[in-house]
Amino acid sequence: MKRIVALIVVIAVLAAATVVTVLLIQNGSTMNTPSAASVIPRPVSQVNGDGTFDLSGAKATGPLAELTGLPVSDEGSVVLAIAGDHPAGGYSLEVTSDGVQIEAVDEAGLFAGIQSLKQLTVDNAAQVTTIDDYPRYEYRGAMLDVARHFFDVASVKRYIDDIALLKFNYLHLHLTDDQGWRLQIDSWPALTEIGASTQVNGGGGGFYTKADYTEIVEYAAANYITIVPEIDVPGHTNAALSAYPELNCDGVAPGPYEGIEVGFSSLCIPNDRTYEFLDDVVREVVELTPGPYIHLGGDESLATTDADFLAFIARATALAAEHGKTLIGWHEMGRSEELPPGTIGQYWSFTTPQEGAAEHTLSFVKQGGSVIMSPADVAYLDMQYPDTSEFGLVWANGPTTVQEAYEWDPAQIIDGLGDAQLLGVEAPIWSETLVTIDDVEFMAFPRIAALAEVAWSPAGGTWADFEPRLATFGQRLDGLGVNYYRTPEVSWIE
Numbered sequence: 001m002k003r004i005v006a007l008i009v010v011i012a013v014l015a016a017a018t019v020v021t022v023l024l025i026q027n028g029s030t031m032n033t034p035s036a037a038s039v040i041p042r043p044v045s046q047v048n049g050d051g052t053f054d055l056s057g058a059k060a061t062g063p064l065a066e067l068t069g070l071p072v073s074d075e076g077s078v079v080l081a082i083a084g085d086h087p088a089g090g091y092s093l094e095v096t097s098d099g100v101q102i103e104a105v106d107e108a109g110l111f112a113g114i115q116s117l118k119q120l121t122v123d124n125a126a127q128v129t130t131i132d133d134y135p136r137y138e139y140r141g142a143m144l145d146v147a148r149h150f151f152d153v154a155s156v157k158r159y160i161d162d163i164a165l166l167k168f169n170y171l172h173l174h175l176t177d178d179q180g181w182r183l184q185i186d187s188w189p190a191l192t193e194i195g196a197s198t199q200v201n202g203g204g205g206g207f208y209t210k211a212d213y214t215e216i217v218e219y220a221a222a223n224y225i226t227i228v229p230e231i232d233v234p235g236h237t238n239a240a241l242s243a244y245p246e247l248n249c250d251g252v253a254p255g256p257y258e259g260i261e262v263g264f265s266s267l268c269i270p271n272d273r274t275y276e277f278l279d280d281v282v283r284e285v286v287e288l289t290p291g292p293y294i295h296l297g298g299d300e301s302l303a304t305t306d307a308d309f310l311a312f313i314a315r316a317t318a319l320a321a322e323h324g325k326t327l328i329g330w331h332e333m334g335r336s337e338e339l340p341p342g343t344i345g346q347y348w349s350f351t352t353p354q355e356g357a358a359e360h361t362l363s364f365v366k367q368g369g370s371v372i373m374s375p376a377d378v379a380y381l382d383m384q385y386p387d388t389s390e391f392g393l394v395w396a397n398g399p400t401t402v403q404e405a406y407e408w409d410p411a412q413i414i415d416g417l418g419d420a421q422l423l424g425v426e427a428p429i430w431s432e433t434l435v436t437i438d439d440v441e442f443m444a445f446p447r448i449a450a451l452a453e454v455a456w457s458p459a460g461g462t463w464a465d466f467e468p469r470l471a472t473f474g475q476r477l478d479g480l481g482v483n484y485y486r487t488p489e490v491s492w493i494e
């Protein structure tokens with residue numbers, strides 16, 4: 001008899017619990033607030049407890065305290081400290097019902113911890129949790145093509161805000177291409193006077209003055225993001241060639257270009273003036289750039305003969321390296337065996353490498369450098385989504401889903417290229433079809449969240465685990481006013 005009563009009690013309790021759970025779920029899904037327990041990119045370890053800490057009225061203490069958005073004070077319940085023994089850029093975050101503690105060995109780590117705290121906070125309530133976290137890769141990049149269409153300083157700052165939340169720490173600016181030259185160079189003023197007046201389909205173009213560029217560099221730095229400037233040579237140079245006849249082998253400047261073909265332009269390789277030009281440009285770009293890298297392009301030089309390409313890369317990289325930065329080049333640059341030691345290759349072939357791509361990429365490692373992975377079929381944010389052709393291109397193995405952008409491992413693409421040889425991962429967005437920063441956000445989000453996780457989190461993440469966190473992240477994007485594609489792959493929370 002007692003047993004039966006006990007059984008009935010158990011059943012009753014279970015039934016009551018089920019009702020409560022169902023109510024909570026219904027409640028949760030009808031209320032338009034994020035469930036605050038999840039973070040993208042996925043931390044190395046996260047254990048959630050019950051309850052929240054109320055940040056309204058809380059004060060923050062320690063380095064970077066002002067970046068929490070809370071009032072800063074000598075004593076606070078939100079404590080940031082340079083402490084612990086995390087790998088560079090890592091942090092620990094402890095939220096209890098009494099307060100918040102973030103520890104890291106460097107400011108970049110504290111900044112990363114603050115980004116996690118933001119994602120754990122809804123309506124000033126931070127989820128009780130314990131996180132230990134550090135990045136898989138040192139270099140976690142996004143690239144913005146400001147050449148095909150120009151994006152003004154405010155737009156670039158908005159993209160910096162967008163990517164900082166996801167713990168990206170480099171922004172590569174593709175500053176020059178056939179359709180436009182976007183950075184003021186004092187010693188070659190026609191580069192912008194003539195070369196910046198165009199963009200794809202017309203509409204005026206534009207360029208950054210040196211003050212503009214510095215404003216971007218400083219804004220990025222305040223978000224623990226380093227700018228990587230790219231001057232793409234010897235191809236992708238119609239804008240420069242249209243400004244300076246002397247850079248053309250026939251001495252005649254071509255007209256401006258506002259289409260989207262690639263591979264038809266080349267600097268004049270045997271001409272000494274070409275190298276004086278490059279030396280001046282690199283000097284001025286380096287003067288404006290505090291970060292360790294300058295990118296020299298080298299991709300799709302289809303209008304340059306093989307012999308000319310090799311002669312150019314050897315001479316151009318040698319002179320550029322003289323200015324004291326580490327060079328980066330698209331993987332074709334690895335065709336050269338005369339790269340300055342430590343030059344970094346950026347791989348843009350597919351997750352199954354096309355002819356020659358693996359060999360050219362490994363060449364950087366043989367020459368003492370490392371590699372950034374940007375496989376076009378998963379990491380190019382300008383590839384169309386499957387269900388909308390509103391923006392984007394489709395050349396890299398067709399449309400790219402969010403799941404495809406998530407489910408790849410940078411260390412599994414090229415034999416002989418594991419984590420030890422990889423500097424990191426970069427998500428480029430090319431702007432042939434993108435006119436405004438809203439357009440850029442639509443193509444970038446939510447796929448860039450997948451790329452952030454590939455770049456930061458330990459290998460082995462699953463779509464089943466990522467998808468609900470992405471749904472939560474969507475609500476955060478809603479709150480921030482970030483434009484994103486509501487792909488049917490994700491059960492977005494209404």
Ligand code: TNX
Binds near residue numbers: 262299348380382
């Ligand atoms: C390839 S891959 C390019 C760009 C285009 C892009 C469009 C590489 C280094 N270059 O010139 O804008 O495809 O998706």
